[in-house]
Amino acid sequence: MNRSPTDLSDPFLEMGAAELREWLRDAARLWLAHDGLWFQELEARRGMDEAISADAAAWGQFSPLEARLIMKRLGLAPGGGIAALARCLAHRLYAHLNRQAILEESADRCVLELRACRVQEARRRKGLDDFPCREVGLVEYTTFAQTVDPRLRTRCLGCPPDPHPEDWWCRWEFRLAASAATSGAPGEDAPPREAR
16 A cells, blocks of 8 residues: 655644743753763773763864854844853753753853753762763853853853862853953862863
């Protein structure tokens, strides 16, 4: 029996907003699961150091892609400063998975705090140590921020393997280059790490 082909190009056209949001969350979960499985496979084959190096290289390519797509969707041109960065951070795939907040925001500075992290919390449930993600995070957040505005500078205020309190996993400070030299005191739990 011959059947006519079924068009599978866009099954989302008939869905309402709530159902689309759930599909988006599931897509973000799958994206993060793939990232984690890829990393664990490389770690098993080559060790943690090589896996982190490869992960940082991959994030260095992915984060600008993500930033450009978000900026296009929001109608933002590069150079929008802290306000544009804050808007873009709220639209990252991570925003659908992790609980995060902008603690401080001014025209030349903001601080992002990750309060719930699926990766770290999954490791904790398995009885594993915190994933030492600071090195990867510096690449990820620096390339994302500088895609939004090349004047932005990123500084880690605390991120595993640094010690941190129970109510947050990592904190990142973003400053416009003109004010980067006058940055405030480092994080209490860890020396700041800066990337340009």
